[in-house]
Amino acid sequence: MTWVNVLVQGVLLGGFYALLACGLSLMFGVMRIINLAHGDLAVIGAYLVWVIVNQTSIPPWIAALLVLPVMWVAGYVMYILLLERSRRAGMLVPLLTTFGLAIVIENVLLQIFSPDDHSLLSSTGTLATSSVSVGGLSISTFGMLTLATAVVVLTGLQLFLSRTTSGRQMRATAEDPDVAELVGINARSVYAKATAIAVTIGGLGGIFLAIRQTFDPSTGPTQLIFAFEAVVIGGFGSPWGTLLGGIVLGLAQVIGAQVNPQYFVLFGHLVFLAVLASPRGGILVRRGGTL
Amino acid sequence: MIRTQGASLAGGFRVQRWTRVSLAAAAAAVLVIVVLAVVPFLFGADVTEQLTALLIFVILAVMWNALAGYGGLISVGQQAFIGLGAYGTIFLTQHGIAPYLAMVIAGLGAGAVAVPASFVMLRLRGGQFAIGMWVMAEVFGILVTLDSGLGGGTGISLNGLDVFAPGYRQAYTFWLTLICTTVLLGTVFFLLRRRIGTSLQAVRDDEEAAASLGVNVVRSKRVLFVVAAVGCGIAGALYLANTLFIQTTSVFGVQWTAFMLFMVLVGGLGTFEGPIIGAIIFYLIQAQFGDSGAWYFIGLGAVAIGFALFLPHGIWGAIDRRLQLRLLPVGYTLRKLRPMAPTVTDDSATDA
Numbered sequence: 138m139t140w141v142n143v144l145v146q147g148v149l150l151g152g153f154y155a156l157l158a159c160g161l162s163l164m165f166g167v168m169r170i171i172n173l174a175h176g177d178l179a180v181i182g183a184y185l186v187w188v189i190v191n192q193t194s195i196p197p198w199i200a201a202l203l204v205l206p207v208m209w210v211a212g213y214v215m216y217i218l219l220l221e222r223s224r225r226a227g228m229l230v231p232l233l234t235t236f237g238l239a240i241v242i243e244n245v246l247l248q249i250f251s252p253d254d255h256s257l258l259s260s261t262g263t264l265a266t267s268s269v270s271v272g273g274l275s276i277s278t279f280g281m282l283t284l285a286t287a288v289v290v291l292t293g294l295q296l297f298l299s300r301t302t303s304g305r306q307m308r309a310t311a312e313d314p315d316v317a318e319l320v321g322i323n324a325r326s327v328y329a330k331a332t333a334i335a336v337t338i339g340g341l342g343g344i345f346l347a348i349r350q351t352f353d354p355s356t357g358p359t360q361l362i363f364a365f366e367a368v369v370i371g372g373f374g375s376p377w378g379t380l381l382g383g384i385v386l387g388l389a390q391v392i393g394a395q396v397n398p399q400y401f402v403l404f405g406h407l408v409f410l411a412v413l414a415s416p417r418g419g420i421l422v423r424r425g426g427t428l
Numbered sequence: 429m430i431r432t433q434g435a436s437l438a439g440g441f442r443v444q445r446w447t448r449v450s451l452a453a454a455a456a457a458v459l460v461i462v463v464l465a466v467v468p469f470l471f472g473a474d475v476t477e478q479l480t481a482l483l484i485f486v487i488l489a490v491m492w493n494a495l496a497g498y499g500g501l502i503s504v505g506q507q508a509f510i511g512l513g514a515y516g517t518i519f520l521t522q523h524g525i526a527p528y529l530a531m532v533i534a535g536l537g538a539g540a541v542a543v544p545a546s547f548v549m550l551r552l553r554g555g556q557f558a559i560g561m562w563v564m565a566e567v568f569g570i571l572v573t574l575d576s577g578l579g580g581g582t583g584i585s586l587n588g589l590d591v592f593a594p595g596y597r598q599a600y601t602f603w604l605t606l607i608c609t610t611v612l613l614g615t616v617f618f619l620l621r622r623r624i625g626t627s628l629q630a631v632r633d634d635e636e637a638a639a640s641l642g643v644n645v646v647r648s649k650r651v652l653f654v655v656a657a658v659g660c661g662i663a664g665a666l667y668l669a670n671t672l673f674i675q676t677t678s679v680f681g682v683q684w685t686a687f688m689l690f691m692v693l694v695g696g697l698g699t700f701e702g703p704i705i706g707a708i709i710f711y712l713i714q715a716q717f718g719d720s721g722a723w724y725f726i727g728l729g730a731v732a733i734g735f736a737l738f739l740p741h742g743i744w745g746a747i748d749r750r751l752q753l754r755l756l757p758v759g760y761t762l763r764k765l766r767p768m769a770p771t772v773t774d775d776s777a778t779d780a
Binding site: 165170222223226230231233234236237238239247361403410 | 496500502504547548551552554555556558559560562563564566567570571573574682685686689693721722723725726728729730732733736737740
């Protein structure tokens with residue numbers, strides 16, 4: 138029974154990683170940019186909700202609804218001010234600038250909020266701690282909510298990309314920006330929108346992070362690494378691959394922790410490296426299309 | 429390409445590598461090394477310690493630039509090798525090897541680890557390589573933390589150097605650092621001047637095109653990857669010798685990448701001279717503002733972004749463009765034979 142429980146925990150944790158990872162995956166799919174500040178942007182989302190909840194009596198889920206539009210704008214502004222120029226300067230420059238941005242964000246947060254731990258756990262009532270009992274297993278309600286959110290977000294993203302005009306434009310631009318421009322798509326605005334979506338979903342992931350664990354200004358890089366591992370394990374650019382990758386990572390970590398609590402992170406890394414070393418280099422590697 | 433060196437071409441052009449200025453600069457570099465070598469005789473242990481720290485930064489900046497500026501490999505995980513060098517030294521001294529010898533072996537050992545690692549990491553490109561390296565550094569950090577013999581997460585001191593009086597110890601460490609800096613920079617310098625240097629820049633600029641022209645892309649990258657690992661490993665070992673105490677969080681920390689990125693971007697990505705200048709600037713900034721905590725890092729990050737966006741070839745790149753100055757040439761200069769005529773340069777090292 139312990140092991141069944143472990144598997145369930147791993148799958149639920151995987152939902153959280155998938156949520157963190159989809160923004161990263163979207164930006165890579167559309168722009169070929171890996172945003173090294175993704176984890177820190179998520180942590181900004183966590184801090185914003187924390188500030189609202191602590192300064193006012195607004196409950197966390199309404200605070201989240203207020204914060205997400207802010208994240209959207211932040212993503213848009215980040216594209217215009219930083220990524221647009223970086224992207225045009227060459228393939229490597231976005232890595233340099235987003236890494237610089239990550240350092241700036243972490244230390245601005247450190248300056249404002251001190252290195253102390255914060256959490257939304259105390260202000261979310263029973264949601265974060267309650268669990269449902271199924272056949273002798275106790276399954277965390279919040280874990281299920283996280284996984285469900287990840288599935289909803291991924292489905293929404295998939296539908297957006299395949300059914301809406303904006304989504305089709307995004308796929309066309311991802312495929313070939315020059316040709317997309319020729320048929321009248323404004324690539325710049327498509328990229329800015331993709332960044333805004335990615336940062337918003339990242340912020341949402343940050344809010345879930347703040348409820349499930351404590352966070353501090355240096356939490357971002359670890360989350361970036363986990364998100365990236367989920368994306369790579371699942372195979373770059375495919376939304377359902379990202380979910381699968383997240384679940385594989387979650388399982389690896391939880392199984393590692395079962396072997397020895399110190400192996401939690403290590404097992405995840407090792408599975409990631411094993412996938413990299415494998416001949417295919419990813420579980421669901423999509424041939425051809427980028428999204 | 430090399431055969432045409434110094435030869436006259438039709439139309440009155442001449443391809444040359446060494447100019448009068450660069451010969452003078454090379455002579456000056458030798459002079460600087462000689463002057464540095466006598467520093468421990470002239471100044472106290474504190475000056476020697478500071479200069480050791482500076483030279484370690486120079487090694488790190490040159491190695492990171494070799495990867496990023498010449499190989500197109502942005503690594504967020506060179507601390508993997510810094511940590512291996514430092515903890516490798518601890519491990520070897522625990523097994524009875526003399527500390528200074530252990531440092532060199534540990535540095536080479538980091539290179540030995542880089543060989544198998546390169547088979548996984550060099551499959552990755554761009555950002556995937558960047559974070560893949562980061563994960564590798566995290567794994568090494570965790571593995572060291574799990575080993576209580578290496579002090580676990582609480583840190584460990586380097587024993588065995590206390591047989592020397594503090595002044596002598598500092599001087600010996602400095603001399604070893606100076607020798608390593610000279611050898612490592614010399615290795616990178618001559619590597620970049622050979623065929624592989626040209627190959628790597630071709631790979632950096634367009635991997636497919638380079639491969640189609642017969643460049644062995646993976647082998648060229650692997651040589652660079654291993655050399656950079658040895659450099660970072662030795663730098664880590666020397667850092668340990670200079671501070672005598674390390675923790676996994678300090679040597680395997682990603683802040684090393686922030687430092688290297690800053691030095692290389694400010695000095696000049698893809699130039700040989702730039703990272704050396706960047707290291708000196710970084711050293712001065714750290715001495716001035718290193719205690720300012722968060723603001724110090726905010727400043728580093730912001731300046732690095734500014735350089736990446738607005739001055740991508742850094743300070744040295746800007747000087748180079750204006751003055752056509754090559755102090756330590758790894759590329760070639762195309763010159764008109766007529767005296768006083770303006771010179772046209774063709775150095776792929778400065779064209780990205």
